[in-house]
Amino acid sequence: MSIELPDFLRWTSFNGLRTRVRAPLAAPFAKRVEYREIELSTEELLQTRGIDVDADDIEVLQDGTLGYKGRRVLVYIRDVNVMGNREHMPRYHFAFCATLSKMHQNERGERYVVATRDTGLFEVNVIGSTVQPKDVRLNVCQNCLVHITWNGFGYHQAKETRVEQVKGFTLVDFFEKYPRDLLSMKPKYTSDDAPINTYPQGWENISSTVRRLRGYRCESCSLDLSAHPRYLHVHHRNGQKNDNRDNNLVALCIGCHAQEPLHAHIRHLPDALEFRRLYGTRE
Template sequence: MGAQNVEIDFSNEVVPIEPLDIQLNKGIEVSFEDIEFDTGLASYQGRQVLLYIKDHSYGNKIHKVLEDGSLGNKYHVADCTKLDEMRRKGRFDRYVVTNRLDGVFDVSGTDSYTNEHIEGETKLAVCQLCLKGINYTKFTSLSSQSERKQFAKNFKLAEFFDTYSSFFKYMPTGVAEKRASYYTHDWDSISKKVREKYEYHCQQCGLDLSAHKRLLHVHHINGVKSDNSFKNLTPLCCDCHRKQPDHEHIFVKHEETKLITQLRSAQRLNVKESWKDIYDLADPGMYGVVDLLEQYHVSLPEVGEEVQNSKDEVVAELELAWPLKKIGVAINKTEAIAATREGWKVYSMRHAISQIEQLASSLR
């Protein structure tokens, strides 16, 4: 009707919170069989979660656990040998799943002397076998027990969830609100001016996002969100932004990661001359796989390889791929199945790590 087109900027889009997400923040008791590990990470109804056993009645342990959470049940973030052992033994205990990020857990137990039911909160420790199973930030390279213990002590759930944010559709409850509260009231207009100044180009990877402006963020170089001086502000694509230190509040959907990869390829920015380039281009959730592949000295993979069918239609995109051998690693299960139908051998993140010797051997 001749109306003028108006551009709507979703660069600071807030993801709506559903009732289930609110429940998960408080914790939901579920059967072990209801938890999925398709990607290797713990998932409940499409949400990234962690799971733990709330009850600490055995050995009258509840009092000690409330004083020192490290003495309590470990919480799990991924499939691991301990969970597999319980699965094989048929021990389907009732677990609590949650996406709470502060590391504080509701625990309970019965005092064996007074028969009193006791409840409280404490900081439990992460399961080290989970971290080993996904090689989280090179955990498998830690050689001593003291190093692994210190790593687990410093483990941050928010940073962990951010690393694998593109594996899941929903962000943990509270992240959106916290992200919005970081910025000044005039942030929208300031960030727009900065992006316009640089013509919507990422200042790290060089990506032109003038046609996808919502994927271009503005980064505070010194980390101080109240310092909006132009010398402290630089535009970064959402992928480069989330890879900055201490940016666990950045949540990037799988579809956005794929689009960034596709655009880099189209603009010839996906140059791969070293493993550092692979780290710069790859989804952070693939870092555990990339680290091991580098150690096994395999050839550099393609990042974001599009798999086509006989009609030249793109049916899947693989995070890491070796086209000549038709071997790849995928995040999305549906895409992995589609690529397999086209003759590819596709690993999930979990299987790529657990079967690293087989994978590396097939790539030589």
């Protein structure tokens, strides 16, 4: 059997008596609950919604990929504007490719977000009449694939072949080859046995052979330089001039070579000026 207690606050005589003796109302019997915002760690944020960063916070690693606070990361644009009822989704990047280099030169790096999620899904803000955050499957940047020659990827290939390789690219495979955790990677060399970063003996022969095997064609913009091979350079992807493994060497025209990180000085060379007169700018 339940008993319903009377509501004393509705009794005029009770409230009058309470007022005369200056007795305050009792605090509610319900337990007060305080809510605290859950703070996610850097690792959890990278694996979920990503972290907004300044361009200066992103490190370009020796192999050309991107790092942030000891982690190898992906970079993308979170805010997507709706134009004519259509959403133009960005690509995500894993390397300091020609696209990122140009964005950096145009001072648009502040628009980027870093993440380490390997599902292919990225949180974007679709901006129309309202802002709608949602997870979207983005495609990889083709310039990034070119930058590290992922499975031989290059603009010398037919468009259909490149499209198929983009579809087949997975971040699980990428992070297996390029691990996220940079701090746990043991350096290949110590200060005692690290080789000097300079071209080895016979570099001219190596360079000539690479250009010939690549058909005297730029592996970035596909420009055929068989008539002027001196305008085709051989670039070391990881910046190590003593690392002449085939997958570390890429044939680039002077214009594309000048867009590589720390290679802007190339555009001022006499050959570069002559190249632009013959072929125009490649930037």
